[in-house]
Amino acid sequence: MLNKSALLVINPADLPSLPAAIRKLQDIVSEDAPDIQEIAGIIETDQAFTAKLLKLVNSPFYGYSRKIVSVEEALAILGFNTLRSLLMATSLIGSIRTDSRILDAGRFWRHSFGVGVIAKHLLFKAGKEAREEALVGGILHDIGRLVMAKMDPKLFVWFYFERAVVTSLEEETEYFGFDHQMIGETLAVKWKFPAGIVEAIARHHTPTSAVVSPQLVAAVNIADMLCHALNIGESGNHYISSFHPEAWAVLGLNMGELETALHESVNEIKRSEGIFTQVSQAN
Ligand SMILES: [Fe+2]
Numbered sequence: 001m002l003n004k005s006a007l008l009v010i011n012p013a014d015l016p017s018l019p020a021a022i023r024k025l026q027d028i029v030s031e032d033a034p035d036i037q038e039i040a041g042i043i044e045t046d047q048a049f050t051a052k053l054l055k056l057v058n059s060p061f062y063g064y065s066r067k068i069v070s071v072e073e074a075l076a077i078l079g080f081n082t083l084r085s086l087l088m089a090t091s092l093i094g095s096i097r098t099d100s101r102i103l104d105a106g107r108f109w110r111h112s113f114g115v116g117v118i119a120k121h122l123l124f125k126a127g128k129e130a131r132e133e134a135l136v137g138g139i140l141h142d143i144g145r146l147v148m149a150k151m152d153p154k155l156f157v158w159f160y161f162e163r164a165v166v167t168s169l170e171e172e173t174e175y176f177g178f179d180h181q182m183i184g185e186t187l188a189v190k191w192k193f194p195a196g197i198v199e200a201i202a203r204h205h206t207p208t209s210a211v212v213s214p215q216l217v218a219a220v221n222i223a224d225m226l227c228h229a230l231n232i233g234e235s236g237n238h239y240i241s242s243f244h245p246e247a248w249a250v251l252g253l254n255m256g257e258l259e260t261a262l263h264e265s266v267n268e269i270k271r272s273e274g275i276f277t278q279v280s281q282a283n
């Protein structure tokens with residue numbers, strides 16, 4: 001057993017920095033009316049970044065029969081916010097993939113993507129807003145766990161895998177000094193994610209405390225539970241979110257709608273099988 005006395009301390013300065021191209025984009029883009037041509041111009045200055053983006057839009061997930069070859073076209077398909085968050089997530093996932101003994105990036109990505117797709121379909125069926133945010137919020141919800149894997153790989157492997165027991169947020173705090181919601185929130189704030197996405201990361205196991213975007217947080221919470229139940233991917237833990245009837249009530253779905261949402265989600269996830277490994281590959 002590892003010594004748990006050497007608790008880690010959250011210091012935003014120690015967390016990964018935003019990839020340079022995204023940082024540049026953050027600086028020039030106004031929230032309301034981003035200039036697609038200007039954004040495309042910046043992206044094109046970074047070859048690796050461009051390659052990753054084109055790989056993503058040409059993946060089966062987006063289902064285009066012809067090949068998308070320009071950044072501008074890719075941006076029009078994805079939308080800037082989705083693009084930015086997807087690239088942030090894949091950059092971080094890509095940065096730890098060198099050591100598959102720590103965390104299987106493909107399975108982690110599959111879990112994250114699965115939660116995003118299910119959350120999106122739940123909100124769609126419930127007729128709620130924020131569907132695109134749900135995809136991104138789902139993809140990023142466990143990003144704190146990646147940071148933990150980077151900060152202390154040895155403790156991470158022992159804590160999540162070698163013990164093979166169910167863990168809780170409290171236990172994470174006991175051993176690491178913080179839980180994956182807290183460290184994920186710190187990173188999300190540092191990287192200037194939209195407020196709803198920050199909350200999905202910071203409250204997905206405690207959805208009743210959501211104030212900014214309760215519907216989004218509820219959808220990610222329920223989707224996380226369903227993903228574990230359906231064995232879609234793996235987030236590096238045996239921790240299954242508790243069921244929160246209040247979160248379920250926020251969505252206001254009946255069983256028939258849940259069934260349809262799940263059916264559509266599983267089909268979409270299946271269609272996108274290859275995307276998990278493709279986009280999580282390092283530059
Ligand atoms: Fe989580």
Ligand SMILES: [Fe+2]
Pocket residue numbers: 111115141142224235
């Ligand atoms: Fe999760």
